Amino acid sequence: MLSDHSATTGDHPSSGLALDGAASDQAYRRVRAAFEEHSVLLFRDQKVSDDIQAAFSRAFGPLELVKVGSEGSGTFYSRLHNLAADGTAVDETHRYALTARANQLWHTDRSFKRNPALASVLSARIVASDGGETEVVSTRQAWNRLSSAMRARLRDAIVTHSYAYSRDQIDTELIAQATRPEFIYRHHWRVGDVLMWDNRATMHRGRPWPSQQTRSMVRTTISALETDGVAELRPA
Numbered sequence: 596m597l598s599d600h601s602a603t604t605g606d607h608p609s610s611g612l613a614l615d616g617a618a619s620d621q622a623y624r625r626v627r628a629a630f631e632e633h634s635v636l637l638f639r640d641q642k643v644s645d646d647i648q649a650a651f652s653r654a655f656g657p658l659e660l661v662k663v664g665s666e667g668s669g670t671f672y673s674r675l676h677n678l679a680a681d682g683t684a685v686d687e688t689h690r691y692a693l694t695a696r697a698n699q700l701w702h703t704d705r706s707f708k709r710n711p712a713l714a715s716v717l718s719a720r721i722v723a724s725d726g727g728e729t730e731v732v733s734t735r736q737a738w739n740r741l742s743s744a745m746r747a748r749l750r751d752a753i754v755t756h757s758y759a760y761s762r763d764q765i766d767t768e769l770i771a772q773a774t775r776p777e778f779i780y781r782h783h784w785r786v787g788d789v790l791m792w793d794n795r796a797t798m799h800r801g802r803p804w805p806s807q808q809t810r811s812m813v814r815t816t817i818s819a820l821e822t823d824g825v826a827e828l829r830p831a
């Protein structure tokens with residue numbers, strides 16, 4: 596969807612494909628080719644379960660385990676929601692609500708890890724009626740828009756990404772360029788939507804929604820392999 600035609604053309608490369616069939620060899624090759632070309636894939640009207648999501652994701656590579664301290668810790672399923680035990684929305688000062696706010700900064704997933712993530716697969720289980728969209732931009736296109744002087748300056752630069760540092764001090768320079776409104780794909784969620792993005796080639800962020808409304812998403816994250824170009828990301 597973030598091809599040169601941009602996301603707004605509504606072109607859906609995965610059209611007609613169900614998630615639970617996409618892990619088969621032949622379907623996977625098509626989906627993988629679409630992923631490499633477009634960076635973001637959307638599957639609509641899916642009967643998604645944790646198992647189906649994991650099986651689909653695993654076709655792309657090994658799944659990450661959710662880190663200690665996050666919802667879903669030690670499993671494949673990162674649970675991003677604001678649900679209290681009784682199913683109502685937690686208070687806006689609750690840890691879950693704060694996690695959502697952190698996700699509202701532009702970022703790529705797991706970029707602070709020694710072995711980065713190739714892709715993330717996010718499915719909507721409960722959607723807010725207002726807001727709560729997820730926005731994605733193409734960093735390949737952002738790169739192409741930079742001046743050649745800037746590209747020359749940045750080409751061999753090594754950036755050390757510290758999770759803690761990034762959360763309280765954001766370099767707005769390049770991010771502001773990459774995320775100008777006209778370059779954003781804003782996804783309005785419906786239950787059953789599954790959105791997948793390439794963490795090598797996009798940035799994304801969540802959007803706020805009224806704190807009394809519930810929202811529940813499940814993310815699986817795929818580790819990058821050497822064949823995905825990990826070596827190029829490491830300092831020489």
Ligand code: OGA
Pocket residue numbers: 675698704715717727728729730799800801802812814
């Ligand atoms: C994520 C993420 C944003 C959102 O799942 O990695 O950043 O809109 N989500 O939930």
Ligand code: MN
Pocket residue numbers: 698702703704799
């Ligand atoms: Mn994220």
